[in-house]
Amino acid sequence: MNAGVHAAGVVVATRPLDQIVPLCRPTGGSSDDVVTQWDGPTCEKVGLLKMDFLGLRTLSIIERARRMIMDDLDEQMIWSAVGRQDQSDQPGQVHPLDLERITYDDPRVLELFRRGDTAGIFQFESGGMRKLLVDMQPDRLEDLIAANALYRPGPMELIPAFNARKNGREQVPRIHEIIDRHTSETYGVMVYQEQVMLVLHELGGIPLRTAYTIIKAISKKKHEVINAAREDFIAGSASKGVEPAVANELFDLILKFAGYGFNKSHSTGYAIIAYQTAYLKTYFPNQYMASLLSFESQARKIEDWSVYLDECRRVVFPDHEESKPHIGVEVKPPDLATSMADFAVSFEEGQQPGNCSGTVRFGLRAIKGAGDTAIRSIIHERDENGPFKSLFDFCERLDGRTVNRATMEALIKAGAFDSIHGVDNRASLLASLEDAINAGSARARDRREGQSTFFEAFDEAAVTEEAPANMLRQVEPWDKMKTLSQEKEALGFHVSGHPLDQYQGIIQTFASTRSDSIGQLKSDASLVMAGMITRLRPVTTQKGHKMAMCTIADRGGTVDGVIFPEAFSNIGDSLVQDVPVMVIGSLDSSRAEPGIIIERVIDIEQAPQPLGQSMQIIIDARESEDSEPVKQSMQMVSGLLRRFSSTVAALQGRPVEVRILLRQEQRDVLLSSPRMRVVPSRELLHQIEDVLGSGSVSVQGGFVPPARSNGRGRRGGRNRSHAAASSH
Known part of the structure; x- marks a missing residue:
């Protein structure tokens, strides 16, 4: 038998545990670790209190965001960011960043939930939860508490009724005064364990401790306990004037809800933390997203946390208006001149700091292969002796044993040297890296030995400033796709653009x-x-x-x-x-x-x-005084269409109708032949453009092939046009 250790379970007693339960030290654990030899349920049976203490990364995200806000903005800016006057000297006034004391009814924050704009919001991120929020349209904290409890296997089936009743699409049923009173907050739906316990207690006369035991028995389908509880409930309800048949029906209703009722106190704690994160995202979007990215980039796989970079582009700023949109947190690539170890908010020179200004700069620690020691060394050297002037200056000033070649390659591919050398020189930087490392090592060695070059003796700074252009190897710059692929190798995704x-x-x-x-x-x-x-x-x-x-x-x-x-x-x-x-x-x-x-x-x-709807060819005859060239062009295009309609290419796609738009001085003429259908292959499109010129042929899209798996699909659709030139 293999014995496991609970990741966060703590057993509490009123006297030393070794007097109550056998203890041991777990294999492979710390020398200070002590665990019980009994499992959790056994410990609880003998009266011990078992509690789970879980670490929550979100609390660290909140605290870091608060510190960043206080570092970036002065007090007046912080107060005005949330639309309030600075009243910190007034007794009883709650500071905007005292998140434990803020009110939980801010319309702007609740609007974020109603939009389903909850990526990066604790417990409310999933697509299903966002869909629930949009349908629910929460307008109070209690709705968020209920949403958190409902979005779980089992209670999910209650979501449509809850939302319909909340928004007046369905009437709240009246069952019994006691049940109605305890479920009024949740529109007649028993969402929480506490509601079920109170109904058992007040209507059935069952003690609260026993009611809790019954709930556990219902969830674990312990029929003996359930049947005994039914009898007690029916007997207790009789004293409240409830007929046995009605009481039996009410107990069946309790069984339905109690099997998956969620602990309200638990859900409330989650909802409060969710509200706090939404509050920060609403009023301080740059700082909150920078904090979120800093922690998530270190705790999760790249494919899991990179979605927050996409979310940044959709964040709504508090000064957003329909007439003056302000949507999207700008995340700039890593930069040796300004990036910190973690993601941080930066302001351009001369830019007024504020909750709606600035950009998020990529943290150097998020670069794959860049270790903490190397990053600390880079930032310390930059802070102590000023910005790096070139790749050679970088290699000279840093110890190659701390910042190794792999780290430097990752920095180059990620674009961290772009502000010094430019994006077009990434290939040259990589080709020159060996030279820079050797030169830096030699220069550092000379300095350690007390030697200096002739130029260093006069003006060391002048040498380093002149070095970049002269020392980089001249190689062909990477094309856009190569640049992006190297970025992804270093970062795990694309920052300066996207292959699409x-x-x-x-x-x-x-x-x-x-x-x-x-x-x-x-x-x-x-x-x-x-x-x-x-x-x-x-x-x-x-x-x-x-x-x-x-x-x-x-x-x-x-x-x-x-x-x-x-x-x-x-x-x-x-x-x-x-x-x-x-x-x-x-x-x-x-x-x-x-x-x-x-x-x-x-x-x-x-x-x-395979996806074209039709193809349009444009023949421009407006500036031609002689009709012969136009006739020849039409004949050549006609020949191409006939040839491609009868070749094997016609079997390798979806034949579409061809329309020819003849543009003349007086009018345009549209020619079409339903019998002429061709597959718009790249080869055909290119050959037509060779005859008529770039942009002379386009393919209209909108066809969506019906799914074979379910037999349903959508034919036809939008009349969209794609110019062949953009597919070259």
Whole structure:
């Protein structure tokens, strides 16, 4: 038998524990650790108090955000940020950052919950919870407490009734005066264990301690205890004038709720912390998101915490207005000149600090491979002796044993040297790194030995300032995709851009949804989404068939996908990670978070072939005095269309109708032939543009293939147009 140790359980007694329970030291634990040899339930049976003390990272996030606000803003700014006058000298006035004493009815904060804008808000982050909030429209702390208790397996089935009753779509039923009184706060729904206990106690005459035991018995389906409790409840209710048949029905109602009733005090504590985080996000968005990113980047996997970078772009600032929008916390890449170890708020030179100004600068500790010792050394040297002037200056001033080559490579790839050398010199920096390390080591060695160069003796600063341009090796700069891929290698994601940016024309034309709006689709709806597969995990079913689980990322965030065996047998060999693709499938709403049942994955540049609705060719005859060249162009295009409609390419996509727009001086003429249909392949589009010029052909999107798995789909749709030039 293997004995485990509870991660946070603490046993409390009124006298030394070794007089009550056998103790031992756990294998592999600290020499100071002492644990009971009895399990938790046994300890409780003999009357010991067992409590769970859990560490909560959110409390550290809150405290760090408070410190950052106080460091960045003066007292007057802090008070005005929340729309109040500085009244710190007045007795009884609560400071805006005294979060234990603020009121919990701020309309701005509650509006954040009503919008479902709760990414980074404790206990309210999941897609399902955000959907619950939007439907509930909470307007008081009690609603948040109830939401926290309801969003759990079991009570979830009560959510529609709770929301309908709260918002007047359904009448609150009247059952019994005692039950109605104790459930008035929750619209006739027994959400909490405390409500069930009070009903058992006041209506059935059952002592509160026994009522708690009954609740535990109901949740664990201990029928002997439940049946005995039913008899006691019916007997006790008789003294309140309740008929036995009615009391029996009321006990059945209690059974329904008690099986998954949640502890209200627990839910209240969570809701208060959630409100405090929402308060900071509402009034001090930069500082709160910087604090959140600092802790989450050190505690979670990259794919789990990088979603907060996407959330930053959607944060609403307190000065936002429809006529003057202010949405999005700007997170700037790491910078050797200004970045701290953790994420921090920075203000441009001359910029007035405030709760609605500044940007969040990436923390150096979030760079993969950059250890704490190296980061501390870099920041200390910068603070003591000024900014680094070049890569060579950096290598000279820092000990290579503390800041090693791997750390320097990560800093270059992450863009930390961009403010010194520029983004176009990242390739040159990497090529020159060996030279810089050697030069820095030699210079440091000379200094230790008391030597100096001729130039150093006159003006050391002049040498270091002249060094960058002369010493970097000249190599071809990385293209955008290479730059972004190196960023992802160093950071785990992209900061200065996104690989999908260059395909915006294709995405707008052919994609039907994004990761951040997929939850708005109907269950099983067919969809097309652009993104990159960032995680791919092949699995084998019990029957021996291969399938895969994956994660698809776009600009808006990430969404999980599943590729079942039939689809995997067709596309499994062509699945590649971190490459822009179009994902075709249907909405998977079987889990708490919406996902995708994937049927096809295609190269994003090939999107027109299976997803096009029609193709339009423009022939411009307005500036041509001679009609012959126009006729020749039309003949050449006609020949191309006939050739491509009869080749094997016609079988490798979706044939679409072709329309020709002939632009003339007096009028435009639209020509079409329903019988002429071709697959808009890249080769055809390129050849048409070779004849007519760039931008002369476009493919209209909007077609969403119906899902094979459920037989339902959406044909037709939006009349969107994608210019072929953007797919080159």
